[in-house]
Amino acid sequence: MEMDRRTFARLLASAAALGGVSALMGCQGREAKPEAEVPLPTAGGAARKPVSTARYTGPETWVRSVPGVGPYVSLTFDDGPHPVNTPRLLDLLAREGVLATFFLIGKNVEAYPAVAQRIVAEGHEVGNHTWSHPDLMLLSDERVAGEVEKCQTVIREVTGRTGTLFRPPYGSFSRTRGAWLKGTYGLTTVMWSVDPQDWRLPGASVVAQRMLGAVHQGAILLAHDIHAPTIEAMRTVVPGLKSRGYECLTTSGLLARGAMS
Numbered sequence: 001m002e003m004d005r006r007t008f009a010r011l012l013a014s015a016a017a018l019g020g021v022s023a024l025m026g027c028q029g030r031e032a033k034p035e036a037e038v039p040l041p042t043a044g045g046a047a048r049k050p051v052s053t054a055r056y057t058g059p060e061t062w063v064r065s066v067p068g069v070g071p072y073v074s075l076t077f078d079d080g081p082h083p084v085n086t087p088r089l090l091d092l093l094a095r096e097g098v099l100a101t102f103f104l105i106g107k108n109v110e111a112y113p114a115v116a117q118r119i120v121a122e123g124h125e126v127g128n129h130t131w132s133h134p135d136l137m138l139l140s141d142e143r144v145a146g147e148v149e150k151c152q153t154v155i156r157e158v159t160g161r162t163g164t165l166f167r168p169p170y171g172s173f174s175r176t177r178g179a180w181l182k183g184t185y186g187l188t189t190v191m192w193s194v195d196p197q198d199w200r201l202p203g204a205s206v207v208a209q210r211m212l213g214a215v216h217q218g219a220i221l222l223a224h225d226i227h228a229p230t231i232e233a234m235r236t237v238v239p240g241l242k243s244r245g246y247e248c249l250t251t252s253g254l255l256a257r258g259a260m261s
């Protein structure tokens with residue numbers, strides 16, 4: 001089912017009222033047409049949710065959280081797409097009507113293009129997590145550029161989107177390189193403020209407890225959609241965030257809202 005034009009117009013109007021229309025419209029000269037009106041998930045009585053096309057194009061080069069933004073947070077998922085666990089997470093997010101940001105590994109986008117396309121079709125944001133997930137601080141500037149460019153290219157070719165956010169594997173990066181990345185590719189480096197260490201596989205309930213225990217206004221929460229227990233944890237985390245009064249936005253959505261506050 002497609003979002004009808006009235007709904008889309010209303011979304012644009014509300015974004016404009018919030019001062020966020022430029023982000024929502026994908027503010028690049030030759031992309032005047034918004035990347036929107038893609039099919040929405042409706043299977044199984046899924047919650048109807050807006051398709052976000054927000055792309056952060058502001059001045060920040062390096063962010064960990066968005067202080068002072070109010071009761072908004074951003075769930076971020078690294079290392080996918082995964083052929084089984086990412087679709088399970090997408091089902092859950094669709095049921096809950098919640099958007100997230102996925103920092104994709106280029107190789108995995110190439111391996112599972114349909115999953116990457118589904119992420120975008122359902123309104124989530126995609127970001128760059130390099131082509132092959134190396135520790136970038138061990139690489140030359142030239143190889144870092146190759147990792148970033150190859151990931152940008154495959155994401156664009158597979159999903160039609162040019163993301164504006166970057167997350168370094170293992171969080172291993174420097175502010176100097178972050179500034180260079182912004183200047184060269186327009187990519188903002190996104191770290192995180194809540195890390196449940198889910199990759200250590202402590203169990204779904206521990207992951208959920210850590211995330212809900214540490215969440216705060218403007219938080220950027222880190223998790224990995226390649227691990228089954230993390231998806232299980234989200235069954236608690238997403239409703240838990242809602243019951244605590246938080247609204248989940250894409251990271252670009254959170255940054256855009258932060259710029260308004």
Ligand SMILES: [Zn+2]
Binds near residue numbers: 079129168170
């Ligand atoms: Zn990673």
